[in-house]
Amino acid sequence: MEEVLRLEELVEEILIRLPPDDPPSLVRAATVCRQWCRVISDPGFRRRFVRHHRAAPVLGFLANLRDGGGVEYDHYNDEFYGEEYDFVARFVPTTPFRPIFPDIADNRDRCALDARHGRVLLTTTPWGSDLEVWDPISDMLWVVPALPPALGTLSAGTRRLLFIWSMETDPLGHAQWALTAIIELEALLPVDAFPILNHFLGFAHGIGVFFVPTQDERSIFTIDVSSYQVRREDCGDGRTHGVVPYTGFYTPGANFLSS
Amino acid sequence: MEVDKGKGEAEETRKVAEADRDTVTLKSSDGKLFEVSKEAAARLSTVLAGMIAGGSIDDNGTDLKQIGSEALENVVDYCNKHANSIPSAALISSSISFNTAPFKEPEEWERKFVDRLSHDALFDLVEAANFLGMERLLDVTCHKISEMMKGKSPDQIREVFNIKNDYTKEELEEIRQELAWAFYDD
Numbered sequence: 144m145e146e147v148l149r150l151e152e153l154v155e156e157i158l159i160r161l162p163p164d165d166p167p168s169l170v171r172a173a174t175v176c177r178q179w180c181r182v183i184s185d186p187g188f189r190r191r192f193v194r195h196h197r198a199a200p201v202l203g204f205l206a207n208l209r210d211g212g213g214v215e216y217d218h219y220n221d222e223f224y225g226e227e228y229d230f231v232a233r234f235v236p237t238t239p240f241r242p243i244f245p246d247i248a249d250n251r252d253r254c255a256l257d258a259r260h261g262r263v264l265l266t267t268t269p270w271g272s273d274l275e276v277w278d279p280i281s282d283m284l285w286v287v288p289a290l291p292p293a294l295g296t297l298s299a300g301t302r303r304l305l306f307i308w309s310m311e312t313d314p315l316g317h318a319q320w321a322l323t324a325i326i327e328l329e330a331l332l333p334v335d336a337f338p339i340l341n342h343f344l345g346f347a348h349g350i351g352v353f354f355v356p357t358q359d360e361r362s363i364f365t366i367d368v369s370s371y372q373v374r375r376e377d378c379g380d381g382r383t384h385g386v387v388p389y390t391g392f393y394t395p396g397a398n399f400l401s402s
Numbered sequence: 403m404e405v406d407k408g409k410g411e412a413e414e415t416r417k418v419a420e421a422d423r424d425t426v427t428l429k430s431s432d433g434k435l436f437e438v439s440k441e442a443a444a445r446l447s448t449v450l451a452g453m454i455a456g457g458s459i460d461d462n463g464t465d466l467k468q469i470g471s472e473a474l475e476n477v478v479d480y481c482n483k484h485a486n487s488i489p490s491a492a493l494i495s496s497s498i499s500f501n502t503a504p505f506k507e508p509e510e511w512e513r514k515f516v517d518r519l520s521h522d523a524l525f526d527l528v529e530a531a532n533f534l535g536m537e538r539l540l541d542v543t544c545h546k547i548s549e550m551m552k553g554k555s556p557d558q559i560r561e562v563f564n565i566k567n568d569y570t571k572e573e574l575e576e577i578r579q580e581l582a583w584a585f586y587d588d
Contacts, residue, residue, distance in 0.1 A: 153532055156540060160548035170584035174556045174577055176565050241583040395581075 155182050159192050164200035166240040166393035173395045180395075189394045199390040201347050202279075203236040204354055205255035205263055206363065208381030230254055230268035234279055235378050237365065240393050242279040250277065254385070261391030280393055347388035354386045426454065428478065429463030430471035436478045442485040448535030468533050473526040476519070480539055483511060508542045516546040521562065555585075 158179065161168040173180040182188060193199075209228040217224050232250040234242055253265040253275070261280055267273040276285045311321045345354035351368035357375075360382035365374045425437045444451040453459050466474060508516070516524060524543060531539040551559055556574075560567060567574075578585050 150529065150532065153528055153544075156532070156544045157528075157547045160545050161551065162548075165552070167584035167586070168551060170577075170581050171554070171556050172551065172559065174569065174574060175559050175563070175567075177568050179565075239583045239586050243580075 151178065151182060154179060155188060155191070158183055159188070159195050163192070163196045163392050164238060166202065166238055169393065170395055184395055189392070189396070192394055193392050196392070198350060199261065199392050200238070201350055201352050201365075201388055201390050202238050202240045202393060203234055203389045204345060204363065204365075204376070205258065205387040205389055206233045206235050206378040206381075206383050207231075207254050207385035207387070208233055208378060208383055210381040228268075229381075231381055232263075232265055233379060233381070234389070235363070235376055237374070237376060243282040255387040258387050258389045261389075263387065263389060279389065280391055281396060345386040345388050347390055350388075350390060352388065354388060356383050356386070360384070426450065426459050427461065427463045428474060429460075429465050430469055430474040431467050432471050434471040434474070435463045436471075436474055438478045438481045439485050442481040446481055446484060446536050446538060448537070450534060466533075469530045470526060472523060473530040476523065476527050477530050477534065477536070477539070480515060480536075483515065484538075506541075508545055512542045513546075516542055521550075 158169070158172055161172065169183055173183045208231045210231070215224060216222075230252055232253040232255040234249075250265055252268050254268050255263055256266055256274075257264040261278060263277045263279065265275045265277055267275070274287045276287055277283070312318050346352070347354075353366040353368065355364045355366060356362075357364065362378055363376045363383065363386055365376055366372075424440055426440050426443055428436045428438060430436070440454060444454050453464065458464075469477070516527075519527065524546060528540065528543045528547065530536075531543055550562060554562070556567075559565075
């Protein structure tokens with residue numbers, strides 16, 4: 144019996160439609176045979192995959208964690224005392240996808256500021272002006288010249304209500320902000336959940352996923368605004384002081400099975 | 403359907419000739435004839451649209467030597483169902499998309515249409531849609547096939563697609579180690 148798909152272009156048409164929120168599916172497909180691997184690891188495949196799906200899924204988030212005692216200021220003696228915090232920007236996955244070298248998922252002495260186009264903007268701690276860009280998918284790290292410090296996660300939320308505003312255009316063409324929904328965060332969360340914090344919220348643009356910390360600062364709730372699905376994500380050791388949602392397209396790259 | 407306005411071939415005795423201006427006759431590789439709405443064929447297939455515009459449609463059955471009768475029947479069935487379904491926003495936008503619109507989920511009737519097909523029929527239909535330049539049908543059939551791969555191991559996928567494993571054991575082991583997260587539930 145012959146192969147059911149005789150044309151390579153059809154193989155590509157089918158593989159391009161594998162869901163981007165299920166990164167293992169492309170890896171498994173690439174291990175089916177060499178032809179499929181060739182199709183998937185072609186740079187043109189990645190471009191078409193991204194164009195077909197448009198919205199990058201949330202693959203995880205960067206949890207900014209601190210550990211250790213912390214430094215306090217002594218007013219009388221005008222000095223700091225105590226031990227320094229250890230800062231870590233940890234990649235916490237929400238799909239099976241993992242960065243290539245798992246220990247690099249812990250960016251020590253780093254704090255995540257933002258993530259765009261599959262890349263994470265990190266700053267070194269204690270707060271220096273050194274900025275780095277990390278790509279968890281290709282595991283590349285670039286040191287970048289200092290940027291204006293205007294980037295960061297959205298901070299919002301009062302009384303544990305989440306107000307969702309969106310930009311709307313009226314019939315005359317005037318753009319204005321309109322309140323589209325109010326979400327009672329606590330009503331969504333499991334009854335045995337730790338109380339939540341409203342210090343900060345993370346929001347994945349274009350996906351409608353919010354990230355809300357729990358009061359013990361050990362985990363994060365993700366809230367999908369379209370389905371109201373709530374999941375608790377464990378951040379591991381340390382106390383969370385911020386999150387940066389990470390969206391991106393995982394495709395096995397040209398280095399797949401290169402050795 | 404419009405009645406014959408006189409352009410039809412007089413020598414044709416088949417009843418279908420009456421609708422000559424509204425339909426085209428397609429001939430499968432095994433010689434079977436199928437009638438399809440000219441409007442739907444031209445709208446859904448770039449290849450048929452080109453043939454109709456270029457006058458290369460044969461009234462006695464345009465030869466489609468690459469397409470078997472079962473697949474062609476499904477193509478025609480899809481065109482007819484499409485012609486009868488209310489044009490949705492998805493289809494209107496796909497016609498003006500210039501390939502920039504994101505993929506639109508199959509509609510209910512399209513899903514049912516591909517769900518009832520056997521694997522073989524589905525794979526034949528993908529090839530027919532590709533050959534005829536039927537973008538939407540290609541979209542719907544490829545989407546269905548990619549869904550069939552969901553949760554399957556590489557071995558199971560090879561079975562469905564009848565593909566021989568041409569990797570060495572060592573190569574597969576290397577990938578499984580390097581990207582263990584992709585094989586978490588095997």
